[in-house]
Amino acid sequence: MIREREKRKKIFYVPGMISLIFIPLFCLYHFNKVDAFKVYGAIELSLPNKEDFEKYKVETLRKYKVYKFSGNEFDDKKKLYEMRFYLKKLRSTKDTVNGIKLQYNSKTNYDTFIKTLDILAIEDPPTWGMFGNDIYVIATSNSPKKVKKESVGHVMNCGTMEVMRQQAYWEEKNRKEEEVRVFQVSFLKQQWIIFLGYLGLVLLNIFALVKFNKNE
Numbered sequence: 001m002i003r004e005r006e007k008r009k010k011i012f013y014v015p016g017m018i019s020l021i022f023i024p025l026f027c028l029y030h031f032n033k034v035d036a037f038k039v040y041g042a043i044e045l046s047l048p049n050k051e052d053f054e055k056y057k058v059e060t061l062r063k064y065k066v067y068k069f070s071g072n073e074f075d076d077k078k079k080l081y082e083m084r085f086y087l088k089k090l091r092s093t094k095d096t097v098n099g100i101k102l103q104y105n106s107k108t109n110y111d112t113f114i115k116t117l118d119i120l121a122i123e124d125p126p127t128w129g130m131f132g133n134d135i136y137v138i139a140t141s142n143s144p145k146k147v148k149k150e151s152v153g154h155v156m157n158c159g160t161m162e163v164m165r166q167q168a169y170w171e172e173k174n175r176k177e178e179e180v181r182v183f184q185v186s187f188l189k190q191q192w193i194i195f196l197g198y199l200g201l202v203l204l205n206i207f208a209l210v211k212f213n214k215n216e
Helices: 014-033 050-055 073-093 110-123 160-190 192-215
Strands: 063-068 098-103 127-131 134-138
Touching: 014 192, 050 127, 063 073, 073 098, 073 110, 110 134
Parallel strands: 063 098
Antiparallel strands: 098 134, 127 134
């Protein structure tokens, strides 16, 4: 005997639809609003004080070739290329007469300044420094001298190096664990509104299920 299949009423679980659609959209909006996707970076930069700059007469120490960055993207890019080529020449010839002076102003693009620091970091000139709105780059004739080994030394290992290595390992491990803990605490403090919304959604689900079962 074939029984006719009983038609059941379709169930639309509204809180579940909220979970699938609105929570991802809300998270994307919130993360974008607080710049959660922004990647930060840093470049180490040391600035000489005025006394040292004047003491060593940096401003008149060389015959500087001046590059002025006015904010024009095409011209500034061309000047960066020329400056890098000229810097290579100064280093290779160990020029002690000429130098490079880079001038910036309020119209200079920040990206141009960062690219300048990148070039200096890659080419690694012997001496360079920033004073005011200018950067001075100086070559030198000195070359690092190799120390001639006159005698061969023998190191006696009594286990101290191994102890120091283990100590350094645990210190580094503890430091990383502490960084992770601090990051987790900071993340929870910053994103508390999301967890609050999630808790509210859980309570809404429980309420909807209880009400649905009572109606049945």
